Amino acid sequence: xxxxxxxxRLHLMVCAGTGCVSNHAFEIKGALEKEIKKQSLENEVxxxxxxxxxxxxxxxxxxxxxxxxxxxxxTEKDIPHLVEEHFLKGRPVQKLMYTPPKEKTPIPVLSxxxxxxxxxxxxxxxxxxxxxxxxxxxxxRDGYTAMAKALNEMTPEGIIxxxxxxxxxxxxxxxxxxxxxxxxxxxxxxxxxGVKYLVCNGDEGDPGAFMDRSILEADPHxxxxxxxxxxxxxxxxxxxxxxxxxxxxxxxxxNLALKQAREYGLLGKDILGSGFNFDIKVxxxxxxxxxxEETALLHSLEGRLGEPRPRxxxxxxxxxxxxxxxxxxVETWANVPVIISRGAxxxxxxxTKTSKGTKVFSLVGKINxxxxxxxxxxxxxxxxxxxxxxxxxxxxxxxxxxxxGPSGGCIPKEKIDLPIDFESLTEAGSMxxxxxMVVMDEDTCMVDVARYFLSFTxxxxxxxxxxxxxxxxxMLSILTRITEGKGTEGDLVLLRDLAExxxxxxxxxxxxxxxxxxxxxxxxxxxxxxxHIKDKKCPARVCRQLNTYIVDENTCVKDGRGCDxxxxxxxxxxxxxxxxxxxxxxxxxxxxxxxxxxxxxxxAVKIE
Amino acid sequence: MSDQRTSAIVEKYGTDESxxxxxxxxxxxxxxxxPREALLDVSKRMEVPLSRxxxxxxxxxxxxxxxKGKHHVNVCMGTACHVRGSQLxxxxxxxxxxxxxxxxxxxxxxxxxxxxCVGCCGLAPVIMVGDTFHxxxxxxxxxxxxxxxxx
Numbered sequence: 001x002x003x004x005x006x007x008x009r010l011h012l013m014v015c016a017g018t019g020c021v022s023n024h025a026f027e028i029k030g031a032l033e034k035e036i037k038k039q040s041l042e043n044e045v046x047x048x049x050x051x052x053x054x055x056x057x058x059x060x061x062x063x064x065x066x067x068x069x070x071x072x073x074x075t076e077k078d079i080p081h082l083v084e085e086h087f088l089k090g091r092p093v094q095k096l097m098y099t100p101p102k103e104k105t106p107i108p109v110l111s112x113x114x115x116x117x118x119x120x121x122x123x124x125x126x127x128x129x130x131x132x133x134x135x136x137x138x139x140x141r142d143g144y145t146a147m148a149k150a151l152n153e154m155t156p157e158g159i160i161x162x163x164x165x166x167x168x169x170x171x172x173x174x175x176x177x178x179x180x181x182x183x184x185x186x187x188x189x190x191x192x193x194g195v196k197y198l199v200c201n202g203d204e205g206d207p208g209a210f211m212d213r214s215i216l217e218a219d220p221h222x223x224x225x226x227x228x229x230x231x232x233x234x235x236x237x238x239x240x241x242x243x244x245x246x247x248x249x250x251x252x253x254x255n256l257a258l259k260q261a262r263e264y265g266l267l268g269k270d271i272l273g274s275g276f277n278f279d280i281k282v283x284x285x286x287x288x289x290x291x292x293e294e295t296a297l298l299h300s301l302e303g304r305l306g307e308p309r310p311r312x313x314x315x316x317x318x319x320x321x322x323x324x325x326x327x328x329x330v331e332t333w334a335n336v337p338v339i340i341s342r343g344a345x346x347x348x349x350x351x352t353k354t355s356k357g358t359k360v361f362s363l364v365g366k367i368n369x370x371x372x373x374x375x376x377x378x379x380x381x382x383x384x385x386x387x388x389x390x391x392x393x394x395x396x397x398x399x400x401x402x403x404x405g406p407s408g409g410c411i412p413k414e415k416i417d418l419p420i421d422f423e424s425l426t427e428a429g430s431m432x433x434x435x436x437m438v439v440m441d442e443d444t445c446m447v448d449v450a451r452y453f454l455s456f457t458x459x460x461x462x463x464x465x466x467x468x469x470x471x472x473x474x475m476l477s478i479l480t481r482i483t484e485g486k487g488t489e490g491d492l493v494l495l496r497d498l499a500e501x502x503x504x505x506x507x508x509x510x511x512x513x514x515x516x517x518x519x520x521x522x523x524x525x526x527x528x529x530x531x532h533i534k535d536k537k538c539p540a541r542v543c544r545q546l547n548t549y550i551v552d553e554n555t556c557v558k559d560g561r562g563c564d565x566x567x568x569x570x571x572x573x574x575x576x577x578x579x580x581x582x583x584x585x586x587x588x589x590x591x592x593x594x595x596x597x598x599x600x601x602x603x604a605v606k607i608e
Numbered sequence: 609m610s611d612q613r614t615s616a617i618v619e620k621y622g623t624d625e626s627x628x629x630x631x632x633x634x635x636x637x638x639x640x641x642x643p644r645e646a647l648l649d650v651s652k653r654m655e656v657p658l659s660r661x662x663x664x665x666x667x668x669x670x671x672x673x674x675x676k677g678k679h680h681v682n683v684c685m686g687t688a689c690h691v692r693g694s695q696l697x698x699x700x701x702x703x704x705x706x707x708x709x710x711x712x713x714x715x716x717x718x719x720x721x722x723x724x725c726v727g728c729c730g731l732a733p734v735i736m737v738g739d740t741f742h743x744x745x746x747x748x749x750x751x752x753x754x755x756x757x758x759x
Binding site: 018019022023056057059204205206207208209210213245246247284285286287288289300302303304305306362364365366370371402405436438440444449452453456462569571593594595598599 | 626696
């Protein structure tokens with residue numbers, strides 16, 4: 001506590017999200033502390049670790065407050081210079097600041113950087129500003145005031161009315177109106193003395209998506225606060241957070257946050273003297289994608305196999321242990337406190353007619369600014385990709401963006417002006433999904449992408465219903481055949497028939513939506529399928545069975561002087577040649593791994 | 609026959625059938641895999657049919673029935689890694705280590721697995737060796753990474 005009362009001249013906010021931690025953020029923190037001590041600045045400069053800042057591409061990150069000075073891609077050896085120049089002598093270090101691609105002048109202040117400019121932070125309101133391991137910092141940012149208001153001043157009906165009026169829709173993907181769901185659960189009869197349950201779905205399984213992970217890691221109290229408010233609304237006294245097994249940092253921060261909330265009387269019995277009791281247990285998933293589906297998740301919570309069951313009855317009527325259960329996703333819960341404290345009218349002023357508020361996306365793939373972004377609903381894909389995302393690296397051409405994970409689809413560049421909301425994405429054949437946004441460029445093969453997602457869903461299919469178990473397998477084998485150059489024209493008809501019937505007949509959302517990546521790529525990129533089938537070529541040169549690697553002997557000798565690098569890296573001794581002389585590929589031995597193409601510095605290796 | 613570590617975990621859960629999954633998770637963490645004896649122990653002492661224990665142990669990806677190597681290499685196969693070439697990285701690792709994904713080297717130094725998204729897409733393509741991330745990889749960088757772990 002003593003430390004808190006001290007006034008520091010500077011606060012160094014070190015991002016400790018998973019991306020930055022993987023980039024050695026803790027070593028940076030250690031180096032900063034060591035150097036600050038060495039310069040005797042420990043009473044003036046405080047090092048704080050925060051949750052994910054969002055700009056993962058540029059990690060490890062450091063933001064200096066006051067001033068909002070943004071440093072990026074730090075290494076341990078930069079630290080002595082940085083501490084001496086900026087924190088001792090007051091001269092910010094330009095070369096460690098962010099310079100946008102193609103520009104020369106660095107941008108010192110975080111809020112002036114395009115990546116941050118277009119964002120509106122609600123679910124991520126505390127990002128980079130608080131230490132997620134300290135409840136005091138959450139409280140200092142008005143944390144738990146919405147909960148106090150809900151518990152002491154509002155009726156359950158009043159809370160539900162406010163959430164309904166706000167227009168908040170489930171952020172897990174399907175976009176069901178949250179307030180309506182709460183009302184169902186509130187009105188559903190319990191067969192066990194009024195027991196109802198509340199669940200936070202943090203089984204974020206979509207590949208290329210890490211929104212929920214970041215919220216749990218950066219601001220776990222926002223989720224807890226939202227859940228307490230929801231519990232009062234529906235009349236639950238027990239809640240669960242189901243967290244993916246692959247998220248150890250999120251698990252540990254959440255557990256710590258729960259412990260602190262209990263110590264402060266913000267969770268448990270008689271919360272804030274209101275007479276309301278509610279507590280939360282954490283359940284660790286065991287690595288099954290299908291458990292993100294709500295009925296499968298509930299089975300797994302009960303310790304059973306994570307297999308889905310037909311709905312209705314929906315969990316709102318018959319959920320955990322057969323009692324009415326309200327399930328919402330992490331991001332949905334994180335939105336709730338803001339709606340209660342700032343009001344439904346304010347919240348619904350952001351967004352479009354049918355999709356209110358903001359949405360968090362993880363912007364990844366072939367994009368300059370990989371990271372986590374929160375944008376108002378209704379923003380166009382173009383703004384996200386080009387303004388916030390900084391466009392496509394290496395001057396390549398944008399081809400498509402994939403949203404909604406394995407349940408979503410690919411939206412082509414012709415639709416880049418599409419406004420992001422639940423309806424328009426569904427209309428385009430994709431879906432909002434939980435928020436993965438994977439950008440693809442001219443070097444991405446759309447048939448391969450479809451095959452990739454099918455191999456994912458086929459592998460993760462729980463096997464309970466036949467359409468999904470057998471259907472996805474059949475679709476995958478057709479797609480694999482096509483990418484290997486063995487496809488026939490009849491395959492496309494068969495693929496579409498299979499897709500339509502799986503869509504109509506699978507038991508749960510995983511199966512119903514599994515064909516989407518295939519259907520959208522067939523809708524928008526048919527010519528790529530046809531080139532694979534008719535010409536046995538992959539235009540993006542991704543499908544390796546269709547590639548032939550050759551060395552242009554002229555370039556090899558003239559520019560590269562027969563540098564021998566390809567031969568040394570070749571796994572199967574398929575390259576012949578001596579240093580200083582022309583090299584060539586022995587096709588019979590080549591396994592088409594492409595390493596020669598990657599390592600050649602002279603573009604002498606060509607793909608035909 | 610059950611060893612002490614297994615006993616301690618199984619005892620904690622008593623005969624609460626709904627805790628079977630949690631017991632298996634703890635055992636996986638303790639041993640690094642689910643030894644056959646441990647599964648038999650869970651079945652017997654928690655009074656759950658072995659078929660049910662096995663169905664849980666084989667349904668969830670977090671469980672392994674085979675022991676893992678000293679260094680567990682996980683190759684991220686998330687979408688962002690896929691479009692940046694993770695399949696090639698996996699195949700390169702398979703060739704370098706001389707094993708297939710899912711297997712362990714005969715000297716038990718490495719085991720290799722393909723995993724779903726590990727959620728640090730900014731580093732794609734990325735692999736994890738134990739708890740350490742190695743990002744922005746290329747096939748040519750793979751041997752250098754393995755070298756750090758005694759390959």
